[in-house]
Amino acid sequence: MNRFSLALHFVRRELHERYRGSFTGFGWAFLQPLLQLAIYAFVFVEIFKARIPGAGAPGYVPFLVVGLWPWIAFSDAILRSTTALQDNSALIGKVAVPREILVFAPCAAGFMLHLAGFIVILLVLALTGQGIRIQGIPFAILMYLPMFLYAYGAALCFAALQVFVRDLVQILGQLLTLMMFAAPIFYDRSNLPDRYQGWLDLNPFTGFVEAYRFLLLGHGNFGWGALGLVLAIAVISYLVGSWLFRRLDPHFEDFL
Amino acid sequence: MSEILVRAEGLGKRFPKSHRSSDRLRSLGRLLLGGGDVDGQQVLHDINLEVKRGESVAIIGENGAGKSTLLKLITGVLTATEGTANVYGKVGALLELGAGFHPEYSGRDNIAMAGALYGLNRTQIAQCLPGIIDFADIGAYIDEPVKHYSSGMVVRLGFAIIAALKPDLLITDEVLAVGDESFQKKCVRWMEDYLAGGGTLLLVSHSMYHVQKLCSHALWLHHGKVAMYGDVFDVSQAYLAWHERRQAAVASDHGVRAGQEFEIVEFTVNGQDESPAPVLDIGNSLRLRVRAGSRERRTPVVLFGVARADGTPVYGVSSEMDAVALEGGQSSVYCAEIEFEGIGLLPGSYMVKVHVLDSEGIRLFDTEERTLTVRGESREFGLVRLPHRWVRFVGEANE
Incomplete structure (x- = not known):
């Protein structure tokens, strides 16, 4: 209970910190993905003439929103x-503060901000008739839970390693970009040549993107098996992350 | 009352090498793969310590002896390499400066944060807030970011928070050294009240005055090992004596004072010729005796003095002031002895000094000092017990 209220305090502090001293305040959490989205939408729709294959496929912009926004939450939190x-x-x-709370706070705060932005833009898209299924929104929000667990596990891992290897965060930035393009965020599985399509399953984030597409756009396939896989990824990530963190926890102060 | 609050057994700490990135990687590998020993700098060896509720223990020692590391191990900020440290009860710790404040946040925010870390909820924090702000007494700075604070203000705020939390165990590391005189007094007074109310204190300080005033026991750390543990007066006395011996060793390297016109041959305090002087119980008599050599067989003037350990003079008197002539006999060595009967020094550390001057009492030729510890329980203030009596006014009340 004590740990919980402490975590709450740190999350509140983190949220506070993000808008403190900036004019846009919380709005920035919404503006940043929006800007990113505008840029990508322009590049892919206007320049590359990107199109989702198949009859009755969604427009490119809602297609991109549904994949990109959760990704930004995920990578930003990590x-x-x-x-x-x-x-x-x-x-x-x-x-003597429980250190995992220090990792939990920025992770949770990031997810909360981006989830709020996500809900707003989904409602806007739904109301302007972009083919968002409103009844899918609660399920999409629920999907944020395993995604958070996945991100938190990874964050515990990286935060612990970062104490020892200071250039990790630089490398991580590059790796996350790579992971973004290796997941079907800007393209659909069906855009890929047949022999590469299976490779996408190696990227743990693929399952999440396809889940959001299925829930919010009715696009693609997402069965119980895929859901189980996504949940398993989340739990394994959390277990590995907290094992590693606990293992290194007693030695942080020596290396900070 | 005999409940144990802190128990450290076989406590040892080794800091790993962490400067070079290759060392860091190697340590990481070792820690992950099942932890062979990490090589590094051993700062604490086999410390055993038990603190019971209501005790106050000072940790003393030279710089780098491992005092702060020991406190960090006890508070759980650091993890021991060997042994265990257990704390039972709520701990309020003020480690070094800063107390974990976030420099970008205001004092008020940092209070809320410290309260949350201590386990208070929002309403409890809100209740404590006025008391903390009042105790810290830093005015409008409370709403400024902590990075704009002076080091004294940071300590004020940190101490105010601890004072409001009323922990079972209070741990402070060299906190009093930073505050100004009035804040130091306020802190000492608060700590005395806290101890009187059954509080437990672990204190690191270089000020023997504070150590002796506040603590009943002392632990002397030397190169990461316990050099001595026991009654605060015995330990601090031994510690000061060790310092003196070390200084004397340095001084004798270049201190050749042969060929002086007057020099001290022997200086005894209560019959003992070595430093430290024997511990005095409060109210005992103090006898100082000096034998001074005079090359030209001229009678020297001898000045005896007592000062507090920090140098504040308490009393000094010379043979010339009291018109006492030293006896020389036929030899060139003159002898003087003085007795302070039932000396009124209050418990603490003092220096007794003797100066030898020329026959006119103008030029100083030789000086010797001894540390002196006065032991005892007293709640009186100041340095000396002045002769006094309480006067009763008969009749005034019954008129």
Whole structure:
């Protein structure tokens, strides 16, 4: 209970910090993905003339929103949490604080902000008749839970390693970009040549994107098997992350 | 009252090498693969310590002896390499400066944060807030970011928070050294009240005055090992003596004072010729005796003095002031002895000094000092017990 209220306090602090000193405040959490979306939409729709194959396929913009927005939440949370221990080294050196909370806070705060933005843009798209299924929105929100667990597990892992290997966060930025293009965010599975389509399953994020597409656009396939896989990824990530974190936890202060 | 609050057994700490990135990677590998020992700098060896509820223990020692590391191990900020440290009860710790404040946040936000870390909920924090702000007494700075604070203000705020939390165990690391005189007094007074109310204290300080005033026991750390543990007066006395011996060793390297016109041959405190002087119980008599050599067989003037350990003079008197002539006999060595009967020094650390001057009492030729510890329980203030009596006004009340 105590741990819970402490976590709540840190999440609140984190949310506070994100808008403190900036004019746009919380709006930035919404503006940033929106801008990114506008750029990608322009490049892919106007320049590359991207199109989703198949009859009755969704328009490219809702197709992109549904994949890109959760990805931004995911990668943003991981990147911010990775340096969490380093950023709070002054606190870690003075107070016996449960360290996983320091990683949890930026991760959870990032997810909350981006989820709020996601809901807003989905409602806007739905109301302007872009083919978003309103009844799918609650399920899509539920899908954020395993995605959060996945991200939190990864964040625990990277935050612990970052203490020892300081250039991890730079490498991680590159790796996340790679992972983004290796997941069907900007394209559909059916855009790929047949022999490459199976490779997509190696990317753990593929399942999440396809789940959102299925739930919100009725596009593609997402069965119980795929759901089970997604949940398994989330649980395994969390278990591995917290094992690694607990293993290194006693030694953080020595290396910070 | 005999409940144990802190128990450390065989506590040891080794800091791994962490400067070079290859060292960091190697350590990471070792930790992940099932932890062979990490090589590095051993800062604490086999520390055993038990603190019971209501005790106050000072940890003293030279710089780098491992005092702060020991406190960090006890608070759980650091993890021990060997042994265990268990704390039973709520701990309020003020480690070094800063107390874990976030420099970008205001004092008020940092109070909320410290309260949350201590386990208070929002309403409890809100209740404590006025008291903390009042105790810290830093005015409008409370709403400024902590990065704009002076180091004294940071300590004020940190101490105010601890004071409001009323922990079972209070751990402070060299906190009093930063605050100004009035804040130091406020802190000392608060700690005395806290101890009187059954609080438990672990204190790191270089000020023997504070150590002796606040603590009943002391632990002397030397190169990461316990050099001595016991009654605060015995330990601090031994510690000061060790310092003196070390200084004397340095001084004698270049201190050749042969050929002086006057020099001290022997200086005894209560009959003992070595430093430290024997511990004095409060109210005992103090006898100082000096034998001074004079090359030209001229009678020297001798000045005896007592000062507090920090150098504040308490009393000084010379043979010339009291018009006492030193006896020389036929030899060139003159002898003087003075007795302070039932000396009124209050418990603490002092220096007794002797100066030898020329026959006119103008030029100083030789000086010797001894540390002196006065032991005892007293709640009186100041340095000396002045002769006094309470006067009763008969009749005034019954008129």
